[in-house]
Amino acid sequence: MSDSTLDGAVLADAKTLFSYERVDDSLERREIAIGFGNHSEYVARRAAELYLDGWVQKVLFTGGFGRITKGIWNVPEAEQFARIAQGLGVPERDILLDVTATNTGENIAHSRRLLAGAGMTGVRAIVVEVPFRGRRTRSALEVQWPELDFIMTSPTLSFEEFVAVYGNEGPITVEEFFSVLVGDIQRIVEYGRRGWQTPQDVPADVTAAFERLVERGFTSQMING
Numbered sequence: 001m002s003d004s005t006l007d008g009a010v011l012a013d014a015k016t017l018f019s020y021e022r023v024d025d026s027l028e029r030r031e032i033a034i035g036f037g038n039h040s041e042y043v044a045r046r047a048a049e050l051y052l053d054g055w056v057q058k059v060l061f062t063g064g065f066g067r068i069t070k071g072i073w074n075v076p077e078a079e080q081f082a083r084i085a086q087g088l089g090v091p092e093r094d095i096l097l098d099v100t101a102t103n104t105g106e107n108i109a110h111s112r113r114l115l116a117g118a119g120m121t122g123v124r125a126i127v128v129e130v131p132f133r134g135r136r137t138r139s140a141l142e143v144q145w146p147e148l149d150f151i152m153t154s155p156t157l158s159f160e161e162f163v164a165v166y167g168n169e170g171p172i173t174v175e176e177f178f179s180v181l182v183g184d185i186q187r188i189v190e191y192g193r194r195g196w197q198t199p200q201d202v203p204a205d206v207t208a209a210f211e212r213l214v215e216r217g218f219t220s221q222m223i224n225g
Contacts, residue, residue, distance in 0.1 A: 005175065005216060005217070006174060006175070010178070010216060012209075013209035013210075013212050014159070014177075014181055014209075014213065015159045016205060016209040017184075017206060017209055017210060018131065018159045018162075018181060019159070020185075020202075020206045021132045021134050021181070021184060022132070022135075022154065023134030023152045023154070024131070024134070024152065024153055025152050027050075027126070027151070027153060029055055029056070030125055030150075031057055031120070031123040031124055032058040032060055032115075032123050032124075033050045033051065033055070033058070033060070033128055034059075034062065034127050034128065035047040035059065035060070035061045036062060036063065036130075036133075036137060037061060037069070037081065037101065037107065038063065038068070038069070038130055039066070039069050039072060039077075039171055040155070041084055042157060043128050043130060043154075044081035044084035044085050045085075045088065045155065046153065047059050047061070047085060048085040048088040048090050049088075050126055050153070052088065052090065055126060056126055057094065058094050058096065060095075060097070060098070060111055060114065060115070061078035061079075061081040061095065061097055062101050062110055063076060063077025063081070063098070063101055063107065064076045064078070064098075064101050065077070065102060067221070072171045072172070073171075076100075078098055078101075096115075098111055098114050104136070105196065108140060108144045111145075112148075124150070125148060125149070126150065126153055127151070127152045128153055128154065129152060130154060131154035131162075132180065132184065133184055135200060136184050136191075136197065139192065139197035139199075140191070140196060142197070142198045143196060143198055144196070175218065178213060178218045179218045179219060179220040180221050181218075182213050182214060183223070184221075185202070185206065186210075188200050188202065190223065
């Protein structure tokens with residue numbers, strides 16, 4: 001794709017998907033923050049911020065190599081996040097790691113097993129996720145980890161700030177970012193049908209924005225079948 005694909009209409013549609021996915025609950029003190037791995041280091045920074053500000057006592061990072069990070073990092077997502085958190089002042093003793101999960105379902109299953117093995121069943125959590133995947137992760141947790149008492153938060157960057165980051169720093173391009181947005185909306189619908197997530201109401205404006213972005217070619221992160 002060329003820069004001409006990032007016109008005002010595309011930006012508006014991408015922002016519609018971003019806003020639909022964002023979930024930020026009011027913060028409460030909890031025992032642990034669970035940072036879901038992905039390509040955005042801002043999740044690690046947000047989890048570290050929660051710890052350093054006294055909202056949680058422990059941090060769990062979950063993530064191996066996902067469909068994007070296997071091409072950009074040489075260490076698992078959780079390990080990359082842990083390095084960032086430690087660099088910001090979170091002590092290693094208060095960080096738990098799952099370095100094997102490759103998708104959201106495994107993030108959940110492995111985190112659940114890790115906490116059980118550490119004798120931490122029944123803990124209350126703050127789930128940290130990128131804002132453009134919050135709704136999908138929440139709906140997956142509701143089905144796959146129904147007993148978890150959790151609230152959600154995300155890095156505080158706006159849509160425009162994420163576009164600026166991807167336009168200047170990477171680790172993916174703005175076009176790839178928009179393809180991620182499209183792919184996750186598709187998964188919200190499809191995975192809800194399969195029973196892997198709670199079904200979500202997708203407003204007409206979100207569906208229309210999704211369809212227009214598909215027509216414009218932002219399809220590299222969609223699933224087939």
